[in-house]
Amino acid sequence: MEDAQRILDRKGIKAVVLATPTHQHRELAVAALRAGKHVYSEAPLATTVDDARAMALSARNAPQLVFQTGLQTDPTLARADAGGD
Numbered sequence: 001m002e003d004a005q006r007i008l009d010r011k012g013i014k015a016v017v018l019a020t021p022t023h024q025h026r027e028l029a030v031a032a033l034r035a036g037k038h039v040y041s042e043a044p045l046a047t048t049v050d051d052a053r054a055m056a057l058s059a060r061n062a063p064q065l066v067f068q069t070g071l072q073t074d075p076t077l078a079r080a081d082a083g084g085d
Contacts, residue, residue, distance in 0.1 A: 004028055008035035015066075018042060026051040033058040033065060043071040 007013060008031055015038035018025050022044050032039045039059075046052040059067035 001027065001031070004031065008032055008037060014038060015040065022047050026054050029055045029067070030058045033062045033067065036062075036065065038066040039068070041067075041069040043069055045069045 007016070016028075016032045018028050018032075018039065018041040020028060020042075025041050025046055029039050029041055041055075046055065055067070059065070
């Protein structure tokens with residue numbers, strides 16, 4: 001978390017992407033939102049309901065920031081799986 005905190009302390013960084021193991025998302029997302037950073041978190045968002053709720057509450061308390069979760073995919077792999085070229 002020390003390395004992450006050094007990044008979050010930098011004024012020039014406006015947003016972070018959480019592409020870490022799922023069990024680390026809560027601590028990092030909450031810290032990033034408290035530091036005033038926009039957050040994109042790779043799915044799955046959390047391993048527990050409590051973790052998901054803590055992140056949602058932190059995002060709700062920072063309405064000026066964007067908090068989003070999702071799953072990045074490679075469309076070429078989807079096409080190959082469907083029997084395409």
